Amino acid sequence: MPLNIRTYYDLTAPDKSGLPEQIGAQRRRVAERLAHVGRVVAVMSGKGGVGKSFVTAHLARALSRGGRKVGVLDADLNGPTAARLLDADRAALVVEGDAAVPALGADHVRLVSMDLLLADGHPLAFRGPARERFVWRGALEAAALREFLADVAWGTLDLLLVDLPPGLARFEELAELLETPPAVLTVTIPTPEAHAAVRRALRAALEQGGRGLGVVENMVGDQFQGDAAQALAEEFDIPVLARLPFHPLPSAWDALAGQL
Amino acid sequence: MKFLCVECDEQMSFEERALPGDGTLAAAFRCPRCGRAVALLTNPMETQLVSSLGVKIGGRTVPEQPLETIRGAVATGRADAFADGSEHPEPDGQGRVRWSPEAEDRLTRVPGFVRGMVKRVYLDYAREHGIAVITPAVMDTARTELGLEGM
Numbered sequence: 564m565p566l567n568i569r570t571y572y573d574l575t576a577p578d579k580s581g582l583p584e585q586i587g588a589q590r591r592r593v594a595e596r597l598a599h600v601g602r603v604v605a606v607m608s609g610k611g612g613v614g615k616s617f618v619t620a621h622l623a624r625a626l627s628r629g630g631r632k633v634g635v636l637d638a639d640l641n642g643p644t645a646a647r648l649l650d651a652d653r654a655a656l657v658v659e660g661d662a663a664v665p666a667l668g669a670d671h672v673r674l675v676s677m678d679l680l681l682a683d684g685h686p687l688a689f690r691g692p693a694r695e696r697f698v699w700r701g702a703l704e705a706a707a708l709r710e711f712l713a714d715v716a717w718g719t720l721d722l723l724l725v726d727l728p729p730g731l732a733r734f735e736e737l738a739e740l741l742e743t744p745p746a747v748l749t750v751t752i753p754t755p756e757a758h759a760a761v762r763r764a765l766r767a768a769l770e771q772g773g774r775g776l777g778v779v780e781n782m783v784g785d786q787f788q789g790d791a792a793q794a795l796a797e798e799f800d801i802p803v804l805a806r807l808p809f810h811p812l813p814s815a816w817d818a819l820a821g822q823l
Numbered sequence: 824m825k826f827l828c829v830e831c832d833e834q835m836s837f838e839e840r841a842l843p844g845d846g847t848l849a850a851a852f853r854c855p856r857c858g859r860a861v862a863l864l865t866n867p868m869e870t871q872l873v874s875s876l877g878v879k880i881g882g883r884t885v886p887e888q889p890l891e892t893i894r895g896a897v898a899t900g901r902a903d904a905f906a907d908g909s910e911h912p913e914p915d916g917q918g919r920v921r922w923s924p925e926a927e928d929r930l931t932r933v934p935g936f937v938r939g940m941v942k943r944v945y946l947d948y949a950r951e952h953g954i955a956v957i958t959p960a961v962m963d964t965a966r967t968e969l970g971l972e973g974m
Binding site: 592655663680683695707 | 836877882
């Protein structure tokens with residue numbers, strides 16, 4: 564006689580584990596924490612080494628100098644640099660109640676970064692079984708991003724800049740965690756190679772609902788040839804917000820901040 | 824996650840969650856009609872994957888702690904990365920929870936990166952249960968009741 568196998572939803576008694584409800588609670592926690600954040604801006608690129616963190620840090624400082632309340636979430640968990648770029652206080656993160664108080668960086672920028680938590684010179688490593696680490700490492704990194712959003716007392720902010728690592732994976736996680744996908748600030752350098760990589764990532768981000776704020780072309784000068792920012796702007800109908808030389812003056816950051 | 828006793832055509836009830844060792848997570852269910860119990864056993868990789876999601880099989884027994892997944896999972900954290908509010912001295916008076924020397928000794932063996940969070944969970948447990956002194960036995964009981972793997 565065949566077994567009468569039924570579906571999960573055919574069984575109507577409560578599921579004590581309630582995993583979907585636990586996931587839902589995690590999402591609500593993110594939404595509640597960010598309820599007083601005016602805008603989440605993902606600073607992204609499809610290419611490494613274009614200066615995303617550098618742009619994020621100096622833009623945040625300029626925004627703050629201009630009177631806006633700004634936070635920086637360093638989502639580059641494996642190569643965190645925002646804390647050093649922002650001269651953040653490396654004292655212990657204070658946990659009070661249901662959240663950790665963000666560190667304070669230059670120009671009063673609020674910050675959280677894995678750099679504040681890791682032992683000096685050590686990579687981000689997780690406890691767990693030695694084999695098949697690839698199966699769960701991504702899930703843990705996504706959980707770390709969620710906790711940086713939900714468990715940090717960001718308070719009232721005009722902007723929360725999320726400094727993303729190269730590629731698109733972390734953007735997808737961020738977009739999934741937020742109630743609405745973040746605005747996207749794209750950073751590139753002028754070269755055709757950067758253009759090709761950034762183009763793919765930007766297209767994917769916009770297809771996932773991200774709103775393109777514009778492009779920042781970094782490291783403009785004799786060393787790198789090309790017109791990546793202009794090409795991206797034309798293709799995606801977004802503005803070129805800044806073309807920054809290797810050593811931008813504070814006025815350049817102020818001008819960029821004025822456009823956000 | 825639900826279990827069906829196919830012989831009785833009855834949904835089984837969750838009984839308990841346990842960590843018997845070797846990275847195994849056990850979730851036990853019992854059929855309310857015939858009484859048969861079964862246990863789902865996950866291998867270490869599966870156990871890790873579930874905990875990486877920040878969810879608890881069998882449901883949560885303690886509120887989510889700030890940055891608990893990071894603090895529980897990161898192996899290379901700075902020992903002094905966090906200052907937990909509950910580590911601050913409590914005011915003297917009725918209801919103050921103390922630590923036995925043995926319990927304090929055990930606590931010192933918890934990595935500094937997560938120690939403050941662990942301490943807070945045990946303190947909350949003791950307060951909720953009217954326990955004046957936290958001993959290793961209290962810690963063991965709390966760990967079992969709360970499903971605190973690795974704490």
